[in-house]
Amino acid sequence: MQEEKKYSEPELVMLLKQRQEAAFSYLYDNYSGALYSIIQNIVTDSELANDVLQEVFVKIWKQIALYDAVKGRLFTWMLNIARNASIDMIRSKGFQNSQQNRELQESVYEQAGTTSIAVEQIGLRKVVHQLKPEQKQLVELAYFEGYTQDEISKMLDIPLGTVKTRLRTALIQLRQMLKHH
Amino acid sequence: MKLDIQAYIESGVIESYILGLATEQEVAELEQLRKQYPEINQALAAFEASLEAQAMANAKQPPAHIKQRLFKTLHEEFDDVAITATQPQAATTSGKVVSLFWNKYAAAAAVLLIVASAGLNIYFFNKVEKLQSQYLALVNERNSLEAGLNIYKTKALDIYNSMQLMSDPNMLKVSMPGIKGKENNLATVFWDKQSKEVYLLPNRLPQAPENKQYQLWALVNGKPVDAGLLSADCNGLCKLKNVPDAQAFAITLENKGGSPAPHLDQLYVFGKISG
Numbered sequence: 001m002q003e004e005k006k007y008s009e010p011e012l013v014m015l016l017k018q019r020q021e022a023a024f025s026y027l028y029d030n031y032s033g034a035l036y037s038i039i040q041n042i043v044t045d046s047e048l049a050n051d052v053l054q055e056v057f058v059k060i061w062k063q064i065a066l067y068d069a070v071k072g073r074l075f076t077w078m079l080n081i082a083r084n085a086s087i088d089m090i091r092s093k094g095f096q097n098s099q100q101n102r103e104l105q106e107s108v109y110e111q112a113g114t115t116s117i118a119v120e121q122i123g124l125r126k127v128v129h130q131l132k133p134e135q136k137q138l139v140e141l142a143y144f145e146g147y148t149q150d151e152i153s154k155m156l157d158i159p160l161g162t163v164k165t166r167l168r169t170a171l172i173q174l175r176q177m178l179k180h181h
Numbered sequence: 182m183k184l185d186i187q188a189y190i191e192s193g194v195i196e197s198y199i200l201g202l203a204t205e206q207e208v209a210e211l212e213q214l215r216k217q218y219p220e221i222n223q224a225l226a227a228f229e230a231s232l233e234a235q236a237m238a239n240a241k242q243p244p245a246h247i248k249q250r251l252f253k254t255l256h257e258e259f260d261d262v263a264i265t266a267t268q269p270q271a272a273t274t275s276g277k278v279v280s281l282f283w284n285k286y287a288a289a290a291a292v293l294l295i296v297a298s299a300g301l302n303i304y305f306f307n308k309v310e311k312l313q314s315q316y317l318a319l320v321n322e323r324n325s326l327e328a329g330l331n332i333y334k335t336k337a338l339d340i341y342n343s344m345q346l347m348s349d350p351n352m353l354k355v356s357m358p359g360i361k362g363k364e365n366n367l368a369t370v371f372w373d374k375q376s377k378e379v380y381l382l383p384n385r386l387p388q389a390p391e392n393k394q395y396q397l398w399a400l401v402n403g404k405p406v407d408a409g410l411l412s413a414d415c416n417g418l419c420k421l422k423n424v425p426d427a428q429a430f431a432i433t434l435e436n437k438g439g440s441p442a443p444h445l446d447q448l449y450v451f452g453k454i455s456g
Contacts (some may be wrong), residue, residue: 024255028248033240034233040241053243054251061255071212072225075233080201121240121253124232142202149204167202168193173194178231 009074018062024061031075032057035082037123042086042144052089058060087146127177135170142167189214190224199228333448343382351375355430357452359385369448370383370397370430377423379408383415386449389434396435398443399427429453 007015007026015023024084036053043049059081067077090096121129128139141147141155149167196202198211212401213222307328346352352371359366367384389395395411408430409421431451 010284028251032248033242035235037236037239037241050243050247054248054254057251058254073229073233075236076199076229079232079236083205084200115384124236126239127235146384166342168197171193171196171202172191175231176371178228178235 013074028057031078035078038079038082039086041123041125042119043089048089052085056085127174130177131170131173135166135173138167139170186218186220190220195224195228199225199232339417340348346380346418347371355452357430359448359450360448363449366450368432376424377425379421379424380418381411381421382418383411392437393434394439395432396439397421398431399424400429400431401426405443427454
């Protein structure tokens with residue numbers, strides 16, 4: 001990779017809002033890896049993960065005007081775009097079909113809330129994997145599979161209030177783990 | 182009511198918000214609170230930073246062909262931007278021979294620009310005026326809300342002061358129920374045994390007619406002594422005349438300004454001091 005100019009976050013945002021191609025190229029070089037990890041945490045098929053990554057950067061480019069620095073960091077905004085696009089992908093019909101075929105072939109997936117080992121060794125999911133089993137399951141379902149707390153409550157037959165408190169506790173735990181990372 | 186902001190921060194709501202797991206209501210609440218409490222912003226920033234640091238440290242480079250594909254997809258957009266950005270330069274490089282020809286067009290364009298700009302001015306002027314009147318309406322609304330709030334503040338303060346008075350250990354409470362035929366009426370005297378101050382609470386008394394006023398009497402050794410008039414604007418506990426000694430209190434309805442002696446046919450409530 002060639003040596004690139006380093007931008008501060010406000011500078012980068014300003015240049016992106018001015019639609020500068022060089023800034024966008026820098027953004028891609030800097031953040032595509034981190035976003036690719038989170039996408040792969042959710043979309044396990046690497047061909048489809050590649051498609052999602054491209055889609056995410058197209059969205060970032062088209063929606064950069066909507067980004068509001070007061071609300072949070074640029075990365076947080078992009079992370080949410082990546083997560084949402086990935087969840088949309090696994091909810092889509094095409095993905096569900098390809099998943100069924102895969103399960104028939106090699107049964108990589110054990111049950112809802114758990115995923116193949118490889119996925120648990122990268123990115124944020126690696127940290128989540130270190131949580132207690134009951135906490136891990138909730139974060140997996142809520143964050144990586146995009147189920148609402150209501151859906152989780154029905155799925156696991158646990159009261160909604162318990163889902164909420166357990167998830168909150170898990171997130172606090174996750175924060176501690178990230179801090180000491 | 183003070184929010185325990187540390188407990189709020191430690192509740193997991195910060196992480197839910199950043200990770201996109203918070204409900205709409207939680208999001209709205211947090212966005213409201215973060216404006217008031219810088220601690221919330223600090224906690225948000227700290228979690229965002231550690232989340233980003235972990236993600237960057239665990240980045241997994243995507244295959245190189247994706248970037249090429251992406252930039253090819255977006256290329257048309259980049260080109261559009263590039264063309265619009267370079268257009269003015271192209272205009273200035275036109276030759277001298279045609280400059281007169283271009284000047285005419287430039288003049289026409291300038292006139293058009295002025296007309297368009299005048300139109301925009303009118304448009305924005307109207308918009309500004311509209312916003313200004315909306316702003317004034319909001320300011321007025323805010324002022325009237327604040328005035329209303331001040332009324333409640335004063336009332337609350339009155340009630341608080343009344344409660345302080347009533348709970349004073351020196352305060353003697355004399356309940357004055359309605360006399361026969363006026364059983365629904367009720368008034369209460371609070372009498373400070375030390376300072377001899379008298380406060381009246383007209384719990385249930387009919388509205389006094391325009392030319393009349395209620396008058397409180399202290400009965401001292403069987404003789405009624407004037408203890409003051411109840412003013413029309415008394416809401417809650419009102420201070421009347423000091424009474425050095427009494428065995429009972431009574432209220433009569435008298436002509437405005439009061440009477441030297443009570444009209445006993447106008448007696449409303451009566452209460453003896455117990456003990």
